[in-house]
Amino acid sequence: MSLRIAVVDRERCQPKKCSQECLKYCPKVRTGDETIVIEEKAIISEELCVGCGICVKKCPFNAITIVGLPEQLEGQEVHRYGKNGFVLYNLPIPRKGHVVGLLGPNGTGKSTAVKILSGQLKPNLGKEDASWDEILDRFQGTELFDYMKAIADGNIRVSVKPQYIEAIPKVYRGKVRELLERVDERNALDEYVEKLNLRNAINRDIKDLSGGELQRVAILACLLRDADFYFLDEITSYLDIYQRIEAAKVIREVAERSPILIVEHDLAILDMLADYVHISYGEPAVYGVITNAKGVRVGINQYLRGYLAEENIRIREKEIEFEIFQPTESEIEDVLVEYPAFRKTFEGFILEADSGDIKRGEVIGVLGPNATGKSTFVKVLAGVLEDDEKKVDLDIKVSYKPQYVKADISMPVGMFLRSINPMVESSYYKTEFIKPLQLEKLMEKNLDELSGGELQRVAILACLLRDADLYLLDEPSAHLDVEQRTEVARIIKRFAMNNSKSVLVVDHDIYLVDMLSDRVMVFEGEPGKRGRARRPMNLRDGMNLFLKNLDITFRRDEETKRPRVNKPGSRLDREQKAAGEYYYYVRE
Known part of the structure; x- marks a missing residue:
């Protein structure tokens, strides 16, 4: 037994444009004379609705959802946003x-x-x-x-x-x-x-x-x-x-x-x-x-x-899984590009970057304190900024998602994405990107109407839709929930591997970096004054260096293998620090 509810998304519902195509097919609703329009929005009779799903399929704006709930929830409503609204x-x-x-x-x-x-x-x-x-x-x-x-x-x-x-x-x-x-x-x-x-x-x-x-x-x-x-x-x-x-x-x-x-x-x-x-x-x-x-x-x-x-x-079809051990070295050997050591100076701040390489098909995670030059480094690689000696010239196509995402234009999401890549509505992109990023219901909304999390997901897809060799994403996890972060990590990983594309991701979410990275870069220095970008290194060494600078240790949860912070000064914390194992602790 279940409690059935019908929800109409007030932002998407446009009865005048569709002449209520979504509702006129359901005799149960029509004979009850309960399908009406209030303030130009459709209202469904939940008492008469049998959950056939016809209105859901007929609605051209994806504005209707019918859900069966466990019977024990009936009478436990705390708040509802109007008839057929979120509960x-x-x-x-x-x-x-x-x-x-x-x-x-x-x-x-x-x-x-x-x-x-x-x-x-x-x-x-x-x-x-x-x-x-x-x-x-x-x-x-x-x-x-x-x-x-x-x-x-x-x-x-x-x-x-x-x-x-x-x-x-x-x-x-x-x-x-x-x-x-x-x-x-x-x-x-x-x-x-x-x-x-x-x-x-x-x-x-x-x-x-x-x-x-x-x-x-x-x-x-x-x-x-x-x-x-x-x-x-x-x-x-x-x-x-x-x-x-x-x-x-x-x-x-x-x-x-x-x-x-x-x-x-x-x-x-x-x-x-x-x-x-x-x-x-x-x-x-x-x-x-x-x-x-x-x-x-x-x-x-x-x-x-x-x-x-x-x-x-x-509550979810699949578990969110973490690997216990990561490879000690990147298994990818095909180098896309090498970049030289360089320096970038601002008033009161200087960034010094070691030379390094980026391999085809790999994802590099970038970790370090704020204001130590991570975004500056990414902008130099992207060609948005020039280094002091103008030595960095990668001679490759680069796609760049900045740290702060803004909607500078008023345009439907679908139109915006099609302007970047007309193939965005193909079955491949719908399966690999649109559906996992939960963008189906946003395609008709304007960019300037999106929430922070919605805009972030659109910006991530926009970055990956461009034809490039190297993809740079600065803080893609901002405003995303756990499921969305997991999907973003999976999408980026699959995108890099299946298309032999190189991706560099700057983020502060340890779980996200752990899930998607083949190698990591660690930034050090004095925030706001100087920064040093170390060359990419294998994941275990990079995480150990990063967490040592932070003076904290992580362990793996016995059930899920997720990273957990050790209590400072605890037996395990002291033991791991003595062994120099701050992240992937392996007892001999």
């Missing part, structure tokens, strides 16, 4: 003295849950409206009752860090210090500026900050408020691994006095930071279900395997 089941539970993580695909209700728990959105229990008495009655006898009552009575102070920090300069004007002093209710500004290494940014204008600086300012602005509960939505975008760990330490300090809920897709940081994790699953933009709390290790492992044991539900 969320259950909520995560903030816990005093702990950091609670919320993990799941984009579009399954994580941000909606945060809005409800932060008091920005009043839950309607799946109806047109619900009174606070009804809401409190729903949560009577649960761990959330006291929390929801505090929201209803206005007796709770909440501080929220938004997901998309790019909008901050549009809302706030002026110096960073002025903004932070305005929200510093705990008199901890100078202490946290030091811990998050914002000394060089504190006296600058908000609009002049880099993405990493803006992210740390957003985290700091959230934590400086004297709040009862803190909600942080995606803390790692644009931060390097060093900054992610320092931010995690500060968040842990605040959690000792006030509960914190985080939404995060970097599993290494989530594993290190959270005490408990709730998993969200469902059909993106259709419905979302949030599970009960799980231990962080158990929750992440179940999520990677795609099977939730307590709920007896499979």
